[in-house]
Amino acid sequence: MKIIVASFQCESNSKAKLHPQKHDFEYFKGEDIFKKLVVKEVFEKNGFEVVPSIYAVALPSATVERDTYEYYAEQILDTVRENSDAEGVFIFFHGSMEVEEIGSGELYLLKQIRKIVSKDCLIALSLDAHANITDELCDYADIISGFKTVPHTDQAETQMRSANALAYCLKNGVKPYAKMVRVPFLLKNDTLQTAYEPLKSLIEETVALEKTDEIFTANLFLGHCWIDAPNTSASTLVCATSEKKAETVAKDLANKLWATRNSYKFLCEAELPEECVKRAIAGKEKRIFITDSGDNTTAGAEGDTTGILRLFLTENPKKKTCVAGITDYDTVNGFWDKKDGEEVYLKSFDKTGVIKCHGEILGWTKEIIGRSLTISFGNIDAVFTEYRSAFIEKGNFDKANVDLLSYEIVVVKLGYLFTELKPYADRELFALSDGASCVELKRLGLKKIVRPMYPLDEFDWKA
Numbered sequence: 001m002k003i004i005v006a007s008f009q010c011e012s013n014s015k016a017k018l019h020p021q022k023h024d025f026e027y028f029k030g031e032d033i034f035k036k037l038v039v040k041e042v043f044e045k046n047g048f049e050v051v052p053s054i055y056a057v058a059l060p061s062a063t064v065e066r067d068t069y070e071y072y073a074e075q076i077l078d079t080v081r082e083n084s085d086a087e088g089v090f091i092f093f094h095g096s097m098e099v100e101e102i103g104s105g106e107l108y109l110l111k112q113i114r115k116i117v118s119k120d121c122l123i124a125l126s127l128d129a130h131a132n133i134t135d136e137l138c139d140y141a142d143i144i145s146g147f148k149t150v151p152h153t154d155q156a157e158t159q160m161r162s163a164n165a166l167a168y169c170l171k172n173g174v175k176p177y178a179k180m181v182r183v184p185f186l187l188k189n190d191t192l193q194t195a196y197e198p199l200k201s202l203i204e205e206t207v208a209l210e211k212t213d214e215i216f217t218a219n220l221f222l223g224h225c226w227i228d229a230p231n232t233s234a235s236t237l238v239c240a241t242s243e244k245k246a247e248t249v250a251k252d253l254a255n256k257l258w259a260t261r262n263s264y265k266f267l268c269e270a271e272l273p274e275e276c277v278k279r280a281i282a283g284k285e286k287r288i289f290i291t292d293s294g295d296n297t298t299a300g301a302e303g304d305t306t307g308i309l310r311l312f313l314t315e316n317p318k319k320k321t322c323v324a325g326i327t328d329y330d331t332v333n334g335f336w337d338k339k340d341g342e343e344v345y346l347k348s349f350d351k352t353g354v355i356k357c358h359g360e361i362l363g364w365t366k367e368i369i370g371r372s373l374t375i376s377f378g379n380i381d382a383v384f385t386e387y388r389s390a391f392i393e394k395g396n397f398d399k400a401n402v403d404l405l406s407y408e409i410v411v412v413k414l415g416y417l418f419t420e421l422k423p424y425a426d427r428e429l430f431a432l433s434d435g436a437s438c439v440e441l442k443r444l445g446l447k448k449i450v451r452p453m454y455p456l457d458e459f460d461w462k463a
């Protein structure tokens with residue numbers, strides 16, 4: 001009995017301009033995909049033949065262009081065509097991939113797969129907690145599990161939940177039923193974190209439900225507000241041994257999730273950039289982080305805005321300051337041949353700086369994707385990267401050859417701080433800056449989303 005395994009992921013942002021190109025995807029094929037996916041052993045242990053397809057994962061970006069999408073989707077479909085007798089398919093998607101002219105990239109691929117495999121073939125998915133679930137997803141997938149953590153730390157466990165359920169159902173001839181309920185709210189992504197109430201208790205409830213006999217997975221999907229599409233919203237999704245059970249539990253979770261809609265607030269100081277810069281300079285804490293949330297590359301933005309760097313250049317702080325991960329191909333390549341310590345003039349800032357160090361960019365999936373150049377302006381070090389990057393952990397600073405521990409103020413292009421950076425932050429300031437990942441929903445101008453939608457509309461709702 002065969003199970004096909006693949007992964008294809010890129011979270012989209014409708015306002016961002018840089019579409020991911022083929023080379024932006026970290027790519028493996030065949031057995032090498034198991035450098036990244038953890039499900040092989042569980043399938044083999046249960047006596048299945050595992051057929052690896054591809055792993056193609058990119059940093060969140062603008063919508064995916066059709067030819068880039070088809071380049072990877074076709075490779076997965078080729079594997080499915082060559083193994084059309086497979087009894088199971090496992091795919092690790094993001095769940096918010098928006099493809100030009102197509103819409104949901106995940107749904108489109110599932111529809112193609114269903115045309116090839118037998119009607120009894122079970123399809124299992126693992127998804128990001130920020131998946132925007134389409135109304136039809138459960139018509140094409142049998143088992144679906146989503147991350148239970150935001151910031152995300154349970155990618156492996158989430159893959160295993162779907163893989164274990166798939167192996168169990170195939171071995172025992174059990175038919176799983178998946179049911180989704182759209183919850184009509186769309187909140188600022190960065191206010192939704194699972195370590196805090198009310199999400200903490202709701203997630204615990206899903207864990208308890210999954211321990212019961214009839215339920216394979218119980219999921220809360222929080223939605224991804226930066227895509228203008230009809231499937232953009234929160235949802236709940238339950239996979240169970242009967243349709244009725246899946247529906248009843250999904251509705252119950254949906255009502256509970258809806259009831260929390262007024263409870264989400266920023267979990268740190270959230271202020272306009274000018275105020276964040278002032279507070280960081282005046283703050284007494286050992287190390288203060290500012291997140292440039294409007295230009296958050298982990299939400300698809302370009303990472304090329306320099307507003308906060310310019311504010312610091314004007315303030316000329318006494319504190320050692322690092323502004324990390326500004327996408328600027330021309331600066332990195334224009335000055336790459338200069339030696340450390342050499343002076344350079346940056347026309348766009350009308351400033352002379354000093355080359356501090358040459359380095360590398362650690363990519364989204366921890367591979368090296370290009371070069372970085374750090375230029376000092378007095379106490380301010382600006383880390384420029386030739387391609388889009390996300391400074392989500394100390395390793396990103398290490399690869400760029402800058403010592404994170406030497407700074408009192410650190411600016412990164414994120415929304416919430418990733419778990420890996422938290423230990424280095426004695427205080428966090430969330431800068432409400434402009435850009436493709438601006439957190440003000442009303443400023444996003446979403447036209448295709450389902451209405452009514454809280455908080456854009458005031459209304460009563462029950463699943």
Ligand SMILES: [Zn+2]
Nearest residue numbers: 128129130152
């Ligand atoms: Zn996510």
